[in-house]
């Protein structure tokens with residue numbers, strides 16, 4: 001077993017967290033599968049109303065008695081949804097993407113009063129220091145390799161910079177971590193675990209359409225781009241984010257013609273919604289990270305977690321330990 005301070009803080013067996021992915025990318029079966037396997041499942045809430053969130057939490061609790069978390073995007077935090085989160089008292093209330101003018105402490109204090117540990121994910125050092133100063137218990141340093149909305153810094157320099165900047169708070173590494181090699185590397189960088197998105201999207205329990213899961217398996221990791229097209233198409237302005245997506249027909253059609261996306265936003269949003277429903281992986285944005293190149297099969301989530309831990313243990317205890325020689 002690999003036990004870190006983070007594992008003790010939230011009382012889990014393995015230092016692996018499911019990123020609280022919104023927009024229908026997480027649901028009760030995936031959250032419960034990760035928590036049941038000894039990691040920490042986090043439910044994304046963006047796009048849900050309060051009653052749907054309550055139903056999801058009930059479904060999670062029917063499927064597991066282990067700790068889990070609920071995620072909110074702070075720039076569009078919805079009071080009804082947030083109240084349901086506080087009311088249902090998950091082990092972890094996780095947050096990301098605050099606007100610069102938002103008072104983080106107000107949200108963190110309310111989560112603490114409900115008995116939750118507070119997790120905050122940022123892609124820049126100052127953003128994570130801001131969350132640490134506002135009282136977060138766990139910081140997630142998200143590198144630009146990640147799938148979905150990201151900033152500019154890569155995990156390799158960002159993670160140790162954040163570890164130093166928020167010490168002694170526990171830090172998780174996110175962005176590009178898909179196997180035991182990544183977990184071992186994150187621990188070597190000073191992180192207390194990893195937060196995983198893309199790898200756990202290509203699992204049996206993931207709610208994505210099978211064609212979208214297959215697109216992750218098919219990607220060699222070299223075909224992602226950072227773009228504003230998905231946000232222009234959805235009409236949502238994230239504070240300072242680009243999104244990392246697979247380069248498909250949808251992206252190629254609009255790249256360099258962002259002005260046209262703004263003009264035709266409503267029609268494009270409808271076409272994307274239709275494509276999503278039909279599982280049309282060519283004509284909807286596919287949010288996944290560069291680590292798609294490390295993913296070659298759709299597997300059960302529990303198997304992914306177990307094999308990440310087993311591989312990391314082997315690397316640390318055998319391969320790395322043997323590199324140390326006594327002269």
Ligand SMILES: Cc1cc2nc3c(=O)[nH]c(=O)nc-3n(C[C@H](O)[C@H](O)[C@H](O)COP(=O)(O)O)c2cc1C
Nearest residue numbers: 019021022096146147148175176196197198287289
């Ligand atoms: C489809 C998708 C949706 C996401 N939605 C959210 C979200 O709503 N809130 C959040 O904090 N992070 C979100 N993320 C980011 C993940 O939490 C995580 O940081 C990222 O997936 C880690 O990098 P990886 O994809 O290389 O594992 C999303 C990522 C993806 C791929």
